Amino acid sequence: MTTMQDLATPVQNTWCPGCGNFGILMAMKRAIVQLGLEREGVVTVTGIGCHGKLTNYIRVNSIHVIHGRVLPAASAIKLANRELTVVGFAGDGDAYNIGVGHLPHAVRRNHDITYVVHDNLIYGLTTGQTSPTTKSGQRTRSTPRGVFETAVNPIALALASGASFVSRGYAGDVPHLTELLKQAITFTGFALVDVLQPCVAWNQVNTYDFYKKRVYKLEDAGHDPTDLGAAYERAEEWEERIPIGVFYRRERAVYRENFPFLEGEPLSRRGLGETDISELMKEFA
Amino acid sequence: MIVEDGGVSFLVGGEAGQGITRSGSLLGKALMRGGYHVFGANDYPSVIRGSHNFYVLRASDEEVHSQADTIDLLLALNKETVLLHERELSEGGGIVHDEGVEFSKGELRRDDVNRYPVPLKGIVDEVGGTPIMMNTVALGAAVGLVGFDIGILKEVISDTFAGRAAIIESNNRVAEMGHDYIRQHYGEGLPHRLKPTSGRAKRIMPTGNDAVALGAVKAGCRFYAAYPMTPASPVLHYLAAHDLENEMVVIQTESEISAINMAVGASFAGLRAMTATSGGGFSLMAEALGLAAMTENPVVVMLGQRPGPSTGMATYTAQADLLFAVHASQGEFPRVVVAPGDVGECFHLTMEAFNLAERYQVPAIILADKHLLESHKSTEPFEDRAGIDRGELLEIEEWTGPGEYERFKITESGVSPRILLGTRGATVLANSNEHDEYGYTTIDFEAVVAMGDKRFRKMEGLRREVEGMEPMRVYGDEDAEATLVGWGSTKGPALEALKLLRRDGISSRFVQVVYLEPFPSGAVSEALRNTGRPVLLEANRTAQLGKLIRLNTGYIFEKVALKHDGRPFNPGEICERVKEAIQ
Numbered sequence: 001m002t003t004m005q006d007l008a009t010p011v012q013n014t015w016c017p018g019c020g021n022f023g024i025l026m027a028m029k030r031a032i033v034q035l036g037l038e039r040e041g042v043v044t045v046t047g048i049g050c051h052g053k054l055t056n057y058i059r060v061n062s063i064h065v066i067h068g069r070v071l072p073a074a075s076a077i078k079l080a081n082r083e084l085t086v087v088g089f090a091g092d093g094d095a096y097n098i099g100v101g102h103l104p105h106a107v108r109r110n111h112d113i114t115y116v117v118h119d120n121l122i123y124g125l126t127t128g129q130t131s132p133t134t135k136s137g138q139r140t141r142s143t144p145r146g147v148f149e150t151a152v153n154p155i156a157l158a159l160a161s162g163a164s165f166v167s168r169g170y171a172g173d174v175p176h177l178t179e180l181l182k183q184a185i186t187f188t189g190f191a192l193v194d195v196l197q198p199c200v201a202w203n204q205v206n207t208y209d210f211y212k213k214r215v216y217k218l219e220d221a222g223h224d225p226t227d228l229g230a231a232y233e234r235a236e237e238w239e240e241r242i243p244i245g246v247f248y249r250r251e252r253a254v255y256r257e258n259f260p261f262l263e264g265e266p267l268s269r270r271g272l273g274e275t276d277i278s279e280l281m282k283e284f285a
Numbered sequence: 286m287i288v289e290d291g292g293v294s295f296l297v298g299g300e301a302g303q304g305i306t307r308s309g310s311l312l313g314k315a316l317m318r319g320g321y322h323v324f325g326a327n328d329y330p331s332v333i334r335g336s337h338n339f340y341v342l343r344a345s346d347e348e349v350h351s352q353a354d355t356i357d358l359l360l361a362l363n364k365e366t367v368l369l370h371e372r373e374l375s376e377g378g379g380i381v382h383d384e385g386v387e388f389s390k391g392e393l394r395r396d397d398v399n400r401y402p403v404p405l406k407g408i409v410d411e412v413g414g415t416p417i418m419m420n421t422v423a424l425g426a427a428v429g430l431v432g433f434d435i436g437i438l439k440e441v442i443s444d445t446f447a448g449r450a451a452i453i454e455s456n457n458r459v460a461e462m463g464h465d466y467i468r469q470h471y472g473e474g475l476p477h478r479l480k481p482t483s484g485r486a487k488r489i490m491p492t493g494n495d496a497v498a499l500g501a502v503k504a505g506c507r508f509y510a511a512y513p514m515t516p517a518s519p520v521l522h523y524l525a526a527h528d529l530e531n532e533m534v535v536i537q538t539e540s541e542i543s544a545i546n547m548a549v550g551a552s553f554a555g556l557r558a559m560t561a562t563s564g565g566g567f568s569l570m571a572e573a574l575g576l577a578a579m580t581e582n583p584v585v586v587m588l589g590q591r592p593g594p595s596t597g598m599a600t601y602t603a604q605a606d607l608l609f610a611v612h613a614s615q616g617e618f619p620r621v622v623v624a625p626g627d628v629g630e631c632f633h634l635t636m637e638a639f640n641l642a643e644r645y646q647v648p649a650i651i652l653a654d655k656h657l658l659e660s661h662k663s664t665e666p667f668e669d670r671a672g673i674d675r676g677e678l679l680e681i682e683e684w685t686g687p688g689e690y691e692r693f694k695i696t697e698s699g700v701s702p703r704i705l706l707g708t709r710g711a712t713v714l715a716n717s718n719e720h721d722e723y724g725y726t727t728i729d730f731e732a733v734v735a736m737g738d739k740r741f742r743k744m745e746g747l748r749r750e751v752e753g754m755e756p757m758r759v760y761g762d763e764d765a766e767a768t769l770v771g772w773g774s775t776k777g778p779a780l781e782a783l784k785l786l787r788r789d790g791i792s793s794r795f796v797q798v799v800y801l802e803p804f805p806s807g808a809v810s811e812a813l814r815n816t817g818r819p820v821l822l823e824a825n826r827t828a829q830l831g832k833l834i835r836l837n838t839g840y841i842f843e844k845v846a847l848k849h850d851g852r853p854f855n856p857g858e859i860c861e862r863v864k865e866a867i868q
Contacts, residue, residue: 011725039712045550055716056725061706063553063715064726066576069546072538076508076550076558077706079534084554084707105539261532268555268705270532271680272505272673280499280527281666284489285318 002033011056018208020171020197021050024118025057027169027177028087032060035182042085045074047099049091050125050199051118068099075111075255081266082256085185086113093123096132096152104161107190109255114184114191118171119154120199121206128202138205154194155235155247159228165191166231166248170215171198172208176244183246189254196242211242218245225249292321292345293431293477294353296370297420299362302334308420309340310490310661311445312427315438316344317490317663320482324349324777325490326660326853331515331599337365346480349662350627351777354857357477358430360423361386362405367393374398377476381405381426383419401430401471408462414455421456425463430475435464489666493658493774494519496628496667497587497651500635501559502531505673506585508551508558510536510544515599516655517561517589541566545573545586552582553715555678555705557639561587561651564606565596571613574648578618580715581693581701581740583642583649585635590654592851601851602656604773605825608832610650611802619744621649621751622802626776628662634799636671637754644676644750645743646700652801654824656853657774677702684711691722695735699742748803756805759812761794762787767863768813769795770842771822772830774853779822781856786863793817793863798830806837813840820866821845822859 007029015021032042042060046052048067055064061084065073074088095103095117106115122140123129129142132152139146158166165187169177177195184191196215198208221243224230231248256262297309306327313323321344329338341352355375361367361382371380376397384402403426405419421442428438439457446452467474491499498520501509511521521537528535534551538544541562548558562570567588577584588610592603610622621641625631635651642649679702684690690711694701701722704711714724719736721727727736761783769779779795786793796812796819798805813819813834821831821842826849831842844866848854 009725038709040707040709043554043706053726055714059712061713062724063550063580064717065546065549065580066572066717069542069573069576072510072543072546073550073553076510076547077554080508080551080554080556081705081707101539102543105543259528259534261529262534266707267507267532267534269680269707272507272557272675274673275503275505275531277499277503277667280502281489284491284495285487285666 002037002039004029004033006039007032007059009057009059013057014053015050016201018200019050020120020199021054021118023171023174023177024116024195024197025054027174027181029058030178031181031185034178035185037085041083042087043077045070045077045086045088047090047094049093049118051089051091054089068094068097068102070094070099071102071106071115074113075106075109078111078113079256079262080268082262083266087185088113088115090115090117092117092119092121092131092133096154100132103157107158107161107163110164110189110252112188112190112254112256114181114193116181116193116195117154118197119194120197120203122199122203124199124202135205153235156232158192159231159235159248163192163248164189164250164252165246167191167193167246168244169193169195170211170244171195172211173215173244176217180245187249188251196244214240214242215244216241218243218247291353292343292347292349293357293479294355295342295358295360295427296339296356296373297342297360297362297423298337298339298366298370299420301329301332301336301338303338303362304417304420305329305338305340308424309342311441312424312438313342313344313661314490315428315441316433317488318441318485319434319437320484320486321346321479322349323490323663324351324660326352326656329600337369339366339370344479346482350780351856352853354855358427358475360427362419362423371395371398375477379430379475381423381430399475401426401467403463403466408459408466412455412458414459418456418459422459422463425460426467429464429467430471431477431479432474433479435461487666488663490661490663491628492519492661493625493628493631493653495523496631497561497635497653498523499667500632502527502533503667503669504636504639505557506533506559506639507556508534508548509560510538510547511560511562512538512541512544512566514563514566516591516658517563517587519658520561520587541569542573545570545584546576548584549573549577549580549582552577552584553580553706557643559585559587561589563589563591564593564609567606567609567613575614575616575618576717577648578620579717581646582715583646585638585642585649585651587651587653589658590652592849598851600655602654602774602853603824603849603851604654604775605829605849607652607801607829610652611833618740619645619647619747620802621647621747622652623649623800624652624773624798625657626773626797626799627657629664629667630799631657632667633670636669640671640674641747641750643678644674644700645747646703647743647747652773654774676700679704679708681708683709689723692724693720693722693736693739695722695739698746699739700746701739744803751800751803752805752807756800757808757812758797758799759794760797762792765792765794765817767791767793767867768816768819769793769822769859769863770798770813770819770830771795772798772801775822775824778854778856778859782859782863785856785860789860791864791867801833804833804837809834810838810840813838818844818867820863822854824848824854
């Protein structure tokens with residue numbers, strides 16, 4: 001059985017004290033332990049930004065990729081070896097700016113992976129520029145006159161793309177986030193977990209206090225996660241109350257099923273052997 | 286006058302949508318089955334309908350490496366084709382066109398060629414066929430004019446449309462009618478004849494794209510992700526059509542960025558993975574090329590060049606991405622860049638690229654171009670020479686040590702053994718940040734230098750290995766007055782040019798640089814020393830191979846023959862430019 005100790009690494013953590021990333025890391029470790037997953041069977045894929053250091057802080061298989069490209073790498077890993085539990089971690093810059101083009105397509109294909117977005121509504125590691133989820137009017141180092149654009153709504157974006165599992169967590173509520181991650185990981189299909197993550201260094205608006213006053217749980221509010229219309233309505237909430245939990249879930253066929261040969265022994269474990277191409281060459285004779 | 290020397294060159298021309306490439310290659314296949322060697326190349330603008338398209342086909346009893354400078358038989362499916370290509374006809378050459386096409390006085394310039402009007406449309410109408418079948422009538426007429434066996438043409442038509450009985454029947458019928466019409470009206474046939482062959486041959490006639498795709502299948506590629514882009518898309522089409530039987534995951538991605546990052550992910554998980562694109566897509570892939578190198582996940586990328594910059598000429602050919610391929614992506618890292626020169630090399634070097642990529646855990650780039658990738662060439666069926674060598678890949682059930690598994694273990698060769706993801710007892714960490722042996726991010730200067738040194742030690746083994754696998758090939762005369770130096774698809778016309786030069790009493794040879802990275806400096810230096818005047822041959826403006834040779838050997842070319850109009854070199858054109866150079 002994997003223990004919290006098994007998941008520890010010798011690397012010194014360099015996140016700011018109080019960073020929301022700690023809550024996400026803790027919830028992920030707990031989810032692995034509580035689901036009884038073996039370290040060797042889990043793969044994380046991390047993007048660029050503060051969240052990306054997570055590769056160093058949790059002792060499972062991991063590939064730390066380039067900015068915005070978590071989803072292509074994660075989906076290919078799952079296709080190569082369907083027995084692996086594949087969890088992508090990205091920042092809001094990764095997921096909703098530079099890599100946003102991959103989101104609707106990963107959703108469309110419905111790869112059986114989990115996508116956790118550390119959504120702090122700001123650029124942290126590059127020291128305080130606007131992110132696609134920074135609210136309009138907020139002043140940042142790159143928007144001294146306030147953000148001109150309207151913010152991306154990740155939940156609505158995922159719903160509109162046709163995602164099978166759309167959820168939001170809060171880094172300040174680790175027990176709830178742990179349960180959410182467990183649901184997302186065990187869900188068969190593409191699962192988005194957008195996580196509200198206070199950035200203590202660069203975002204003085206969306207703080208722990210800000211969220212504490214607003215966050216409520218969808219499951220406590222009688223939300224029906226099979227109701228797409230209701231999910232859209234909840235996705236629009238922000239100023240007064242901010243919902244967390246599962247907005248929408250609907251299982252459908254996963255991409256892998258289009259390749260029947262992927263069933264059985266994982267493709268990556270089958271060896272290459274000898275391929276006879278004499279039949280294929282007949283087409284050209 | 287009967288001309289049998291050098292084979293026969295055909296040109297099938299018409300509008301886009303008239304099935305030009307299909308019918309040209311169909312004739313090629315028939316001639317190949319009849320025992321001839323063939324080479325066929327298409328020329329088409331980036332449109333689906335209308336606009337002029339043509340396919341040139343050369344057939345001979347000797348191996349054919351390239352299209353010829355002249356056309357012996359023009360199969361014109363419209364009038365425009367006659368007007369555009371009449372001047373390319375050889376003396377005594379022929380034109381097949383519909384009998385309904387009329388030419389005004391002075392519209393035709395050549396009086397030394399033969400015209401063979403045939404009721405192309407009339408024959409199709411007689412059997413109630415569709416207009417596209419005019420091309421089949423023309424093929425039948427061509428077979429009649431060069432004295433080839435109509436039975437073999439019909440056999441190829443039957444195979445091409447297998448399963449569609451009505452199409453086979455009507456096409457075979459109009460082919461025969463075209464053939465018979467020629468025999469009845471122009472019984473003497475075309476002065477240009479094919480030498481009789483010793484019988485049927487068991488060759489294949491793939492394009493470069495087909496050969497790369499077959500090489501990938503043979504190499505055990507299990508993951509192919511790509512975004513459509515001319516001229517590389519046919520690899521995607523072919524592999525997608527055969528995904529189930531080859532157990533290969535084939536995905537059309539949302540972008541080239543996605544394609545290569547998927548390939549890196551699949552490779553990390555233990556699959557042989559590949560993508561293919563052209564220059565624009567390769568530009569988008571540049572960043573992930575570095576990711577593959579840094580995380581030491583082998584990937585194979587085929588770059589099919591076309592003229593740039595930017596969109597350029599989407600359906601034409603060029604060799605202007607050489608230095609880009611060799612240098613793309615930030616930072617420094619070992620890589621393989623290999624440039625096949627014909628379909629056989631497309632197959633074998635693709636297999637080599639997979640082996641080298643995995644043995645040295647580096648990105649391997651197959652650098653080709655439109656002319657190579659879309660042209661057909663007859664060749665002996667491919668045989669596996671390289672085998673599959675995955676290098677240091679631990680395909681074990683459980684890691685039992687010694688110690689923890691370290692993905693980037695510092696080794697003497699620089700190669701750190703890979704392990705399949707999911708292996709009990711081993712967690713695998715790959716990191717785009719500079720990292721220590723385990724894979725954790727580091728900025729410690731000793732660790733950073735040690736890891737960089739480790740990566741670059743792989744280059745030493747790679748260089749030695751490439752040196753042992755014919756990274757440069759020399760063809761032609763030992764004591765040569767002229768030495769042509771080139772790479773990639775210029776190989777075909779260069780080899781044909783050697784024949785023409787010899788006929789004109791000039792001894793010459795061709796030095797083909799096959800591996801561009803690691804660069805075979807020693808071999809190239811040696812080949813350029815004590816030889817007839819070197820002439821650099823490239824389809825670009827800035828002599829990129831010349832620059833690479835200078836960078837690696839210090840040698841500076843005094844004579845260069847460059848071409849950058851999007852069209853391939855013709856043998857006679859090379860011949861003339863060599864003559865100028867050695868004067």
